[in-house]
Amino acid sequence: MLTYIALGPASSRELAAANAAMIHACHRRSRAAWGRVLADLDLSDSLAHLDVPVRVLVGSADRLTPPGQARLLAQRLPRCEGVTELPGVGHMTPVEAPGAVAALIRKLAAPAAVAA
Numbered sequence: 001m002l003t004y005i006a007l008g009p010a011s012s013r014e015l016a017a018a019n020a021a022m023i024h025a026c027h028r029r030s031r032a033a034w035g036r037v038l039a040d041l042d043l044s045d046s047l048a049h050l051d052v053p054v055r056v057l058v059g060s061a062d063r064l065t066p067p068g069q070a071r072l073l074a075q076r077l078p079r080c081e082g083v084t085e086l087p088g089v090g091h092m093t094p095v096e097a098p099g100a101v102a103a104l105i106r107k108l109a110a111p112a113a114v115a116a
Contacts, residue, residue, distance in 0.1 A: 008061040008090040019092060047076045055081045055108050057101065059089030081108070 002023055003016040011019075023031070054077050058070035067085050074080045084104055089096045 005063055006091045008059055008088045008096055010088050011090070011096060015095065019095060044076070047073070048078060050077060051079065053079050053081055053108060053111075055104055056083045057086070057093055057104060058083065059086045059091060059093050059096065061088055062091045062093075064091040 002020045003011060006019055006023075007016060026034075056070045056074045056077070058065065058067050060067060062070075067083075070083055070085070074083045084100075086093060086097050086100055094101045
């Protein structure tokens with residue numbers, strides 16, 4: 001179930017095991033409490049105040065925050081530089097596609113690094 005919810009369909013058994021181990025390493029009460037927080041979390045009003053360059057990253061197979069939600073989020077961000085959809089990737093983009101995530105972070109941070 002954890003693999004289905006969090007990872008893309010082509011994830012390896014090793015990645016699925018590592019993902020499950022990471023989730024199970026959190027105490028079950030903490031996981032339950034975090035679930036309750038997320039159920040009521042609404043940052044909609046705060047998005048307009050995020051005055052930094054942002055790129056929204058989503059896996060095409062993300063079942064928790066699917067691409068449609070990512071596009072809606074991007075529309076509400078004042079300095080959004082676009083949406084990047086990683087094909088076949090689920091919710092755990094940094095775990096499933098670390099190279100792609102790192103490349104996007106480098107590209108987004110490059111102007112600030114040059115200015116510094």
